[in-house]
Amino acid sequence: MKLVGGAALGLATVLVLSSCGSGGDSGSTPKASAGGAVTLKMVAADYGDGPGKPNSGETFWKGVVDEFQAANPNIKVDVQVINWNDIDKQVATMVQNGQVPDILQTGDYSGFVKDQLLYKVDEVLSPNVSGDMLQKFADFGKVDGAAYGIPFVSSARALFYNKDLFAKAGIAEPPKTWDELKADAEKLKKAGVSQPFGLPLGQEEAQAESFLWMLGNGGGYKDASGKWAINSPQNVETFNYVKGLVNAGLTTPNPGTKDRKTVWEDFGAGKVGMVNGGPMSIPIFDAAGLKNYGVAPIPGKAGPLDTTLGVMDWIMAFNKNGHAAEIKKFFDFFYTGSAAQKISDTYKLLPVTNGGIQKLSSDEKLKPFLDALPNASFYPFQDPKWAEVNPAIKQTIGGAVKDDPAKVLGELQKTAEGS
Secondary structure, eight states: OOOOOOEEETTTTEEEOOOOOOOOOOOOOOOBOGGGOEEEEEEEEOOSSOTTSTTOHHHHHHHHHHHHHHHOTTEEEEEEEEOHHHHHHHHHHHHHTTOOOSEEEESOOHHHHHTTOBOOHHHHSOHHHHTTBOHHHHHTTEETTEEOOEEEEEEEOEEEEEHHHHHHTTOOSOOOBHHHHHHHHHHHHHTTOSEEEEOOOSTTTHHHHHHHHHHTTTOOSBOTTSOBOTTOHHHHHHHHHHHHHHHTTOBOSSGGGOOHHHHHHHHHTTOEEEEEEOGGGHHHHHHTTOOOEEEEOOBBSSSBOSSOBEEEEEEEEBSTTOOHHHHHHHHHHHHHSSHHHHHHHHHOOBOSBHHHHHHHTTOTTTHHHHHHGGGOBOOOTTSTTHHHHHHHHHHHGGGGGTSOHHHHHHHHHHHHHOO
């Protein structure tokens, strides 16, 4: 959640999973080892800064696996951590080559359900663990009434603003409407701020930034009836407004080429006045030494959003290699031990269990995001077409603030409606 926050184009051709690790080669089919031990192959996305960094995914998962294997000496877990930009393609290659992992932790699961590749949740997670999941989140793991995806971590979004830059520009409080946002951005620019509003529409997570702007105008990827509405009048109006900000020099330059981490680092460095972010942004700001910032609801066209983007990443189990009992032991260990809490502490991501939320309820930095979770809005990732739409958004929607928004959104609508 930095999240976050895709799956399969008929898995025979291409596979893309959504949202937020270090590359490696595709793994081999797990087999029983000598002495009756089982080795589980796991592929996970990296929430950290990459290999060799203190918060790398390799470091996190080594700690989890070492503790698990000490308690379960006959179950080995071989974890391959891949960065978010590469995990989609590498997992697609694994699946196409028949080298399916036992466990996958990434941004979506729905395409794998379509191809009948996953265990159902009740086959690999104990009832007491699944019963502690936030119900709204767990329900999104279901396809046709059966749960296949297990919520792994969650996040919500809000507006961060630099209080020192606001004071320098003579701005007393964060904007509540788009008109106020534009006026504040103009004041920040006049005060010498190079990026009044940070706008990451690069391929890493353009679907998230875009969705936040759509929500601000009563839009979204689908309408209230569940039909795809990417090129709705509301969304076209939204991107015309955002394009106007870009053309006026009030945003990150060339936003279609900028990923969120780069923009968040610029915010931490004092180059950005306002930016949409989540709890996973906070460690980046802290590392940069930025202290004097505020958090507010995201501005909408007529007022602050009464909802925000809720992002869930998922963990799932493939059924090809068997090992359901061993996978269940690993999943139960992760959620009932210290591992789930450690991932929240390390990466400032939000828990997906009631118990985890209670443990963090006193964290003032996380409170605005914890409060936003119950009324969050989500991507339409239960629709199998999202597996095609999501990567298409990432690759092309940056063009909506450079070229003709109606044309770019229209092409995405065609992708969503295609057979």
